[in-house]
Amino acid sequence: MPAKKKVAKASAAKVARVGAATTSWYDGFAPYKEKRGEEYMNPAQIEHFRKILMSWRRDLIEEIDRTVQHLQDDAGSFADPNDRATQEEEFALELRTRDRERKLIKKIGESLASLDTGDYGYCEYCGIEIGIRRLEARPTATLCIDCKTLDEIREKQVI
Numbered sequence: 001m002p003a004k005k006k007v008a009k010a011s012a013a014k015v016a017r018v019g020a021a022t023t024s025w026y027d028g029f030a031p032y033k034e035k036r037g038e039e040y041m042n043p044a045q046i047e048h049f050r051k052i053l054m055s056w057r058r059d060l061i062e063e064i065d066r067t068v069q070h071l072q073d074d075a076g077s078f079a080d081p082n083d084r085a086t087q088e089e090e091f092a093l094e095l096r097t098r099d100r101e102r103k104l105i106k107k108i109g110e111s112l113a114s115l116d117t118g119d120y121g122y123c124e125y126c127g128i129e130i131g132i133r134r135l136e137a138r139p140t141a142t143l144c145i146d147c148k149t150l151d152e153i154r155e156k157q158v159i
């Protein structure tokens with residue numbers, strides 16, 4: 001097993017935070033245990049991430065369904081304009097959250113497709129292995145931690 005760079009550790013907290021903000025996709029999934037000398041993205045690992053991604057996507061779809069139901073139930077049930085204003089704000093917030101979730105579902109779909117093509121788990125920019133632990137923290141990651149960090153620095157400079 002290759003020794004992981006220190007950089008990965010420094011950003012781990014951030015990765016975890018981003019992951020936590022989205023959903024608890026990891027419910028019921030134990031971290032993958034690599035065997036000594038095991039090949040990266042072998043069939044067992046691919047299966048591991050396929051299960052995680054599919055379960056995560058299923059949870060998101062269920063949550064969207066629940067929200068749509070909730071919005072339909074509540075719509076038009078307030079006669080008072082003040083109540084209605086508050087309700088509309090809540091709806092707007094809900095819809096923004098759903099919009100994020102829909103984008104995430106699309107990303108998960110792309111990750112699942114890359115599992116089939118054999119691209120999953122490798123950095124889009126430099127081609128190195130993203131690493132199992134980073135992928136478990138962020139299963140839709142397409143960049144290694146170094147490229148991601150550079151990307152974020154560049155983004156900040158633009159702003």
Ligand SMILES: [Zn+2]
Nearest residue numbers: 123126144147
């Ligand atoms: Zn990279």
